Amino acid sequence: MSNDWVVEANTLTKTYQMGEIEVHALRGLSMKIERGEVVSIMGPSGSGKSTLMNILGCLDRPSTGDYYLDRENVAYMNENQLAMIRNKKVGFVFQSFNLLPRSTAMSNVELPLRYASMSAGYRHRFAQEALESVGLANRLYHRPNELSGGQQQRVAIARAIVNNPSILMADEPTGNLDSKSGDEIMNLLLNLNKDRGTTLIIVTHDPEIADLTERVIYIRDGKVEMEK
Amino acid sequence: MNIWSLLIEALESLSANKMRSGLTMLGIVIGVAAVIAMLGIGTGTEESITSEIESIGTNLLYITSGGDATNPEPLTLADVSAMQNIELAPSVEFTAPIIQGRGDIVIPGESTTANIIGITPDYFNVQNADLAEGMQISQKQLDDFESVVILGSTTAEDLFGYTNQLVGETVRINGEIFKIIGVLEEQGGSHLTNMDEQVLVPLTSAKSRLMKRENPNEVDLIYAQARSADDVPQAEEEVSQILRSRHRSTLGEDDFDIMSTQTFLDMASTVTSTLTLFLGGVAGISLLVGGIGIMNIMLVTVVERTREIGLRKAMGARRSDILIQFLVESSFLSLGGGFIGIALGYMISFFIGQIASGSSITLNPVIQWNSILMATLFSAAVGLFFGIFPANRAASLEPVEALRTD
Numbered sequence: 244m245s246n247d248w249v250v251e252a253n254t255l256t257k258t259y260q261m262g263e264i265e266v267h268a269l270r271g272l273s274m275k276i277e278r279g280e281v282v283s284i285m286g287p288s289g290s291g292k293s294t295l296m297n298i299l300g301c302l303d304r305p306s307t308g309d310y311y312l313d314r315e316n317v318a319y320m321n322e323n324q325l326a327m328i329r330n331k332k333v334g335f336v337f338q339s340f341n342l343l344p345r346s347t348a349m350s351n352v353e354l355p356l357r358y359a360s361m362s363a364g365y366r367h368r369f370a371q372e373a374l375e376s377v378g379l380a381n382r383l384y385h386r387p388n389e390l391s392g393g394q395q396q397r398v399a400i401a402r403a404i405v406n407n408p409s410i411l412m413a414d415e416p417t418g419n420l421d422s423k424s425g426d427e428i429m430n431l432l433l434n435l436n437k438d439r440g441t442t443l444i445i446v447t448h449d450p451e452i453a454d455l456t457e458r459v460i461y462i463r464d465g466k467v468e469m470e471k
Numbered sequence: 472m473n474i475w476s477l478l479i480e481a482l483e484s485l486s487a488n489k490m491r492s493g494l495t496m497l498g499i500v501i502g503v504a505a506v507i508a509m510l511g512i513g514t515g516t517e518e519s520i521t522s523e524i525e526s527i528g529t530n531l532l533y534i535t536s537g538g539d540a541t542n543p544e545p546l547t548l549a550d551v552s553a554m555q556n557i558e559l560a561p562s563v564e565f566t567a568p569i570i571q572g573r574g575d576i577v578i579p580g581e582s583t584t585a586n587i588i589g590i591t592p593d594y595f596n597v598q599n600a601d602l603a604e605g606m607q608i609s610q611k612q613l614d615d616f617e618s619v620v621i622l623g624s625t626t627a628e629d630l631f632g633y634t635n636q637l638v639g640e641t642v643r644i645n646g647e648i649f650k651i652i653g654v655l656e657e658q659g660g661s662h663l664t665n666m667d668e669q670v671l672v673p674l675t676s677a678k679s680r681l682m683k684r685e686n687p688n689e690v691d692l693i694y695a696q697a698r699s700a701d702d703v704p705q706a707e708e709e710v711s712q713i714l715r716s717r718h719r720s721t722l723g724e725d726d727f728d729i730m731s732t733q734t735f736l737d738m739a740s741t742v743t744s745t746l747t748l749f750l751g752g753v754a755g756i757s758l759l760v761g762g763i764g765i766m767n768i769m770l771v772t773v774v775e776r777t778r779e780i781g782l783r784k785a786m787g788a789r790r791s792d793i794l795i796q797f798l799v800e801s802s803f804l805s806l807g808g809g810f811i812g813i814a815l816g817y818m819i820s821f822f823i824g825q826i827a828s829g830s831s832i833t834l835n836p837v838i839q840w841n842s843i844l845m846a847t848l849f850s851a852a853v854g855l856f857f858g859i860f861p862a863n864r865a866a867s868l869e870p871v872e873a874l875r876t877d
Contacts, residue, residue, distance in 0.1 A: 302785060302870045323789050330787020337874070341782045345487050357476055358787040402786070 248311070249409050249442050250276035250299060255308035256465075257294050268294040269305065270465035276410075276444065281436050283445040283453040286462035295462060296446045300335060300412045301328045313409045330358050334403030334441075336432075338415040340395045342387040342402075348374060349383045352402045359406065373401040376438075377431060393424030397431065404435060410442045411435075417452065429455055481799040484776075495768045496808035499853065502758030503812025503846045504819060509754045511820035511836035513747025518837055520739045524732055530700045531597055532707055533730045534693040534714070540726035544718045547688040553713045554695055560713060562706040564698045567593040568674065568690035572682045576626060576670060577643040583629040586669040587644060589677025597694040600666065605638040605653025612652075613673045618680070620649040624657040625667035644670070647680045703731050761808065762853035769801050769861035780865050781873025794866040801858025802851060809850030813843055 257269040268291045276282050286292040297303040298310060301317055304325070310318045317328055335341075342351050352370040361369075374383055377397040387395050396416065403411055413432060417425030429452060436443045445456060453459045461468040485492040536543045546568070553559055554566045567590065574587040594600065595607050605621065612619050620642065627634045630642065640651045649672065658666040678684065697706035707729050714727050773780070780793055820836035827834035 297871050300785070302874070326784065326787050326789040329785060335785050337782075341778065341874075343779060343782075345483050354783070355786045358783075358789075358792060360473070363473075363476075406787075 246275075247278040248275045249278040249280075249313055250274070250444075251309075251311040251314075252299070253309045255295075255298060255305040255310060257291070257298065257303075258306045268465055269298075269308075271308070272462070272466050274460060274467055276442060278409075278442055279436070279440045280458060281433065281443045281445070281456045282458045282460060283447055283456040284460050284462060285446075285448060285450075285453055286468075287448075290462045291465040292446060292462050294465075296412060296414060296444075299410070299444060300333050301325050326358075330355055331406060332409040334406065334408035334411040336396070336399050336403050336411065336413040336416045338418040340387070340392075340399045340419070342395055342398055344387050347384045347386055348379060348390070348398045348401075351387070351398055352405050354402060355406045369405055370401070373405040374398070376404070376435070377401045391424070392420050393427055396420060396424070396428050400428070400431060400435070404439070404441060408441070410444055413443065413445045415447055415449075416445065417447075417449070477795065477799050478803075480796065481803050484772075485800060485803060491768060492804060495764055496804050496811070498761030498764035499758065499805050499808025499850055500761075500812040500815060502754065502761040503809045503850055504816035505754035505757050506751055506849075507813055507816025507838060507842060507846055508819040508823070508836070509750035510747060510842045511816065511838045512823055512834070513743065513750050514839060514842075515820070515824065515834050515836040517740060517743035517747065519834055520743060521736060524735050524739060526599065527732055528597070528599075528696070529732045529736075530697040530703050530706075531732050532695040532697065532703070532710060533728075534695060534710060535691070535728050535730075536726065537728050538726045539724035543726035545684075545686060545689045546691075546693055546714075546727065547686060548690060549688060550714060550717055551690065551693055553717060554693070554710055560695075560706065560709040562697050562702040562709055563695050565593045565596040565694070565696040567591055567597045567694040567696075568692070569594065569694070570674065570677055570682055570684065570689070570691045574645045574670075574681060576622075576630060578630050578640075581630045583626060585623065585626045586665075587677065587681055588669055588671050589674040589682070590671050591674050594671070594694070597696045598666075599658065600671070601656045602653045603656045604635060605651070607653065608671065608673050613675055616675045616679055617673060618647060618649045618676055619652045619673065620644065621653040621655060621671040622651060623655050623665075623667045623669045625665070626670055627654050644672070645681055649676075703733065707731065758849065758853060762805070762857040765801050765804050765854060766857035766860060768804075769797060769858055770864070772800075773797065773861050773865040776865075777868060777873050777876045780868050781870050781876070784868070784870035785874060790866045793868075794862045797862030797865050798855060798858045801862070802854035805850045805854025805857075806847070809847055812850070813846055816846075 252272065252274050254271045254273055255269050256271055259266040259268060272295065284292060284295065298305050301312065305318050308318060309316050312328065313332055317325065320328065349370055352373050353366045356366040356369060371383065374380065377400050379394060379397050379401065382390060382394060390398065416432065417428050420428060432443055433455065435441050445452060447453060458470060460470050534546065536545050548568060551566050551568045554563055570589040572587055573584055576583050576585050590608060591613055592608055592610050603624065608619065608621065622637065624634050627637055631637060634654050637651050637654055641648050642651065655666065672681065678687065695706060695710055697703045710729060715725065718726055783793060817838055820838065824834050824836045
């Protein structure tokens with residue numbers, strides 16, 4: 244039986260030039276994630292965790308190695324192709340929400356669809372559905388400063404899932420929230436995974452959050468240290 | 472991204488900082504307004520000078536003594552008779568010699584000075600000298616050395632306080648008694664030679680009583696009117712030939728000058744278009760400064776919105792999407808400023824026209840369509856040109872780096 248790998252990374256390396264010093268952020272890291280899985284990535288700071296997240300989210304390219312996202316090798320794609328992959332296959336949830344402050348929840352969620360050149364009618368429909376699925380049906384036209392932290396993060400999640408991505412990358416999604424809203428956000432993400440089958444990759448250093456996921460990958464010194 | 476949502480986004484982000492956007496726009500507003508007003512005033516000046524010269528008549532030649540010769544022979548009545556000879560000068564229709572000088576005009580209790588012009592009846596054929604009342608100077612009055620005078624309207628007003636029913640009154644010109652036979656219509660204050668401040672007397676009377684010349688046949692200026700505007704070069708050639716042979720200057724340099732209305736027109740339009748260009752150029756510099764203001768603000772905006780740019784890239788915005796977004800914003804600033812500037816420039820030139828006409832200078836600023844078009848295109852170009860550098864800086868941001876900044 245062949246597994247349906249949505250993420251397949253083979254011996255990734257990433258080297259930064261910091262002045263005269265070469266920094267090896269990733270040193271031959273390999274990992275696989277199956278479609279529909281919930282995975283958390285943990286590691287101390289400086290472990291290469293952020294670099295790995297940037298590469299998995301197609302914000303950056305590895306120095307060497309192959310990265311298949313949805314069976315497509317994105318390691319050698321150019322800037323515009325990566326932009327298209329991010330637009331179609333990746334959803335991002337950030338610790339600090341990163342909403343456009345002057346735009347309504349609706350137009351924030353519409354943003355990825357705009358870059359996909361979708362017509363206004365469809366954009367509106369999909370954005371509304373996404374906002375309803377995160378429980379903000381009655382907050383469609385509120386601006387970020389009229390919403391609580393938890394609600395803002397829900398808008399961000401709606402924005403991340405509106406293009407129906409292959410992977411949803413969440414970077415410390417509860418880091419800026421109190422524990423109650425944090426729990427709600429985690430429940431929402433896990434439910435989205437259950438209901439929609441969205442592959443969920445959570446980068447965190449909070450063991451409690453990691454405990455909620457099926458699989459935890461520990462990174463240290465640019466390699467996978469252990470899995471459980 | 473379609474155009475509509477681009478425009479709305481640009482408006483949203485510009486209106487987020489209204490004060491700053493307004494001030495940035497102000498630079499362009501002032502620049503464009505200055506260009507429009509200056510070009511309008513320049514073109515208006517040119518047109519009013521041109522129409523003034525044309526109102527004198529375009530087929531008129533002005534012949535004066537002088538030229539390049541060191542000891543020019545004066546023009547005489549004999550020269551005039553030669554020009555009136557149809558065989559020598561077939562292209563010349565009328566010839567009108569004049570002599571002129573300043574003189575005191577006195578009535579009991581009032582006096583004024585005026586330009587005294589000694590004329591022949593043909594004068595009325597070559598100059599705009601319509602009479603408000605009375606009659607023109609006749610050949611008989613000329614032949615008989617009659618002491619008659621036609622007053623300009625300002626002179627009449629200065630002396631009598633009114634300009635009608637003056638025919639039959641007498642005035643003293645340099646002590647000699649002259650009878651008023653007519654008053655000229657008011658010409659308006661804008662003419663190059665002010666017709667309202669002159670008095671016309673018969674050439675013969677002027678020479679014998681008012682202005683002594685060495686040679687009794689000497690005249691100061693000869694007007695020669697060509698049969699049509701097309702005949703002007705031919706008439707000029709004929710007059711030159713006559714004067715050369717009569718003054719025996721065939722081999723040497725001409726001792727006379729011939730100017731045509733066309734010469735004045737050319738001179739005037741050279742001066743005014745240089746002036747317009749100069750004014751427009753100075754105003755253009757302020758537009759350039761406005762453009763640099765846009766660049767400055769856009770650079771600040773890019774730094775402030777680094778995180779937003781990173782986010783947009785993470786959501787799938789391509790380099791070109793970001794580039795266009797910032798170019799649209801800078802074009803909005805410059806085009807918006809351009810349109811306001813056109814309106815403001817229009818008003819400024821209108822007010823300057825009003826002020827000018829208040830001080831009795833005819834100046835109708837002319838805002839040409841092509842200067843509006845040019846200002847619009849130029850301000851759009853300024854927005855694009857000065858927007859490209861900041862926009863390119865925004866578009867080149869690495870998403871990873873951009874998202875990391877706070």
